[in-house]
Amino acid sequence: MVIGHSFIGHSSFVIPREARPRPILRAKVRPSPRRLGVVRHSACKRAPMRLLLRFTLSALALASLMLPASAQPPPPPGGEKVFIAIVGGTTFGTPERFGEGLAEREGDFSFETKAGPSPRIHRLRYKGVPFYYVPLYGMDSRRPGEPEHVFHVRTWTALYELGVTHALGGATAGGIRPELDFDDIVLIDDFMEFRTTRPNNVLEVSGHQRPGVFPNFEHPISPSLHALLVAESRKRAAETGYSGKILERGVFFQFAPGRFESPAEIRAMAQLGADITSMHQATCIIYARQFGIRYASICSVSNPAVGVRPFTFAQMQQSVQNIAAFAVPVVLEVVARIPDDPAAMGPEPSSTGDTYTGSYLNPKGETKEL
Numbered sequence: 001m002v003i004g005h006s007f008i009g010h011s012s013f014v015i016p017r018e019a020r021p022r023p024i025l026r027a028k029v030r031p032s033p034r035r036l037g038v039v040r041h042s043a044c045k046r047a048p049m050r051l052l053l054r055f056t057l058s059a060l061a062l063a064s065l066m067l068p069a070s071a072q073p074p075p076p077p078g079g080e081k082v083f084i085a086i087v088g089g090t091t092f093g094t095p096e097r098f099g100e101g102l103a104e105r106e107g108d109f110s111f112e113t114k115a116g117p118s119p120r121i122h123r124l125r126y127k128g129v130p131f132y133y134v135p136l137y138g139m140d141s142r143r144p145g146e147p148e149h150v151f152h153v154r155t156w157t158a159l160y161e162l163g164v165t166h167a168l169g170g171a172t173a174g175g176i177r178p179e180l181d182f183d184d185i186v187l188i189d190d191f192m193e194f195r196t197t198r199p200n201n202v203l204e205v206s207g208h209q210r211p212g213v214f215p216n217f218e219h220p221i222s223p224s225l226h227a228l229l230v231a232e233s234r235k236r237a238a239e240t241g242y243s244g245k246i247l248e249r250g251v252f253f254q255f256a257p258g259r260f261e262s263p264a265e266i267r268a269m270a271q272l273g274a275d276i277t278s279m280h281q282a283t284c285i286i287y288a289r290q291f292g293i294r295y296a297s298i299c300s301v302s303n304p305a306v307g308v309r310p311f312t313f314a315q316m317q318q319s320v321q322n323i324a325a326f327a328v329p330v331v332l333e334v335v336a337r338i339p340d341d342p343a344a345m346g347p348e349p350s351s352t353g354d355t356y357t358g359s360y361l362n363p364k365g366e367t368k369e370l
Contacts, residue, residue: 072112073109073161083165084164084166085133085162086168088135088137088169093320093321094324095136098328106125107122115153115207119158137155138151149199157202166293169295171297174277175276175303177275180247180301181244182322183242183243185233185246185298185300185327186252187248188281188297188299190252193282202291203290210291212355213354213355215292219351224348243322251275252274253276255269263306266307302316
């Protein structure tokens with residue numbers, strides 16, 4: 001149900017009452033059913049939309065409850081290493097249909113991380129390359145009464161504990177610049193985060209440490225993965241005659257979750273140099289960098305930002321469909337190219353972090369986290 005999906009991509013929410021913590025059981029991998037910027041909405045004055053939101057969240061929560069959780073992640077079949085992940089956002093359309101007809105599904109699982117229960121994690125394969133897929137940022141790992149940020153913390157903690165080193169994501173967004181229009185693709189390379197309600201140090205809240213590693217944000221996006229997204233986006237646009245523009249750079253502005261911005265807030269974002277605005281990509285960038293995971297994002301414009309031009313909910317729904325049809329094949333092609341790409345597989349300290357000894361105040365002292 002795309003309506004419900006596009007709706008929950010940009011709001012805070014509460015998992016339904018029927019969702020209860022899962023028992024800690026033996027890990028079990030089993031077959032599972034199959035398959036852009038910000039689709040925004042106001043905190044919802046439309047009763048039908050509220051019902052769709054509740055139905056979709058109920059389905060996600062109940063599906064996660066059916067999965068057994070283990071104290072340890074299950075080993076990959078045959079000992080095959082999986083080091084690539086796609087963290088699903090609204091750019092990729094309906095979460096349960098991701099990769100439908102393109103990627104092979106090999107099962108799904110959940111396990112207990114140091115930060116709590118992981119989200120439902122799917123193992124897929126495309127052109128022989130295995131990868132993990134997490135639907136909608138792992139929102140299903142959040143339990144009643146828990147703060148909004150926990151699913152981001154648990155998702156990135158789980159990927160780190162699974163040994164993921166390369167990750168891709170994307171979100172639909174509101175276009176701040178007047179020339180941006182429905183279906184445009186924005187391959188962001190920088191971000192701003194205002195009014196944050198989420199922890200800014202995922203290592204601290206997850207219980208992990210990476211002493212002696214400096215997570216610098218001079219290059220917020222992995223240069224090697226970004227280059228692959230640019231190349232594959234250009235290629236697909238040429239092959240399909242895609243109607244949207246392909247922007248190879250862009251500044252992502254993350255605002256507090258839960259509502260659309262006001263026209264005055266959008267004008268302020270424009271003055272600060274932002275191109276698009278949405279709710280999750282800055283968090284993904286920050287947490288990936290702190291865990292030393294390379295990350296790149298294919299964002300898109302599903303609507304003009306509030307106050308730029310009028311738009312309707314129906315226009316956003318259609319735009320999400322157009323964007324997903326473009327973005328899913330692009331991101332899968334990038335997955336297939338990563339293992340054989342010298343830049344993607346070579347050293348990239350700007351993403352994994354500069355190493356150091358000592359502390360900030362004493363270079364000869366004990367090596368500690370910043």
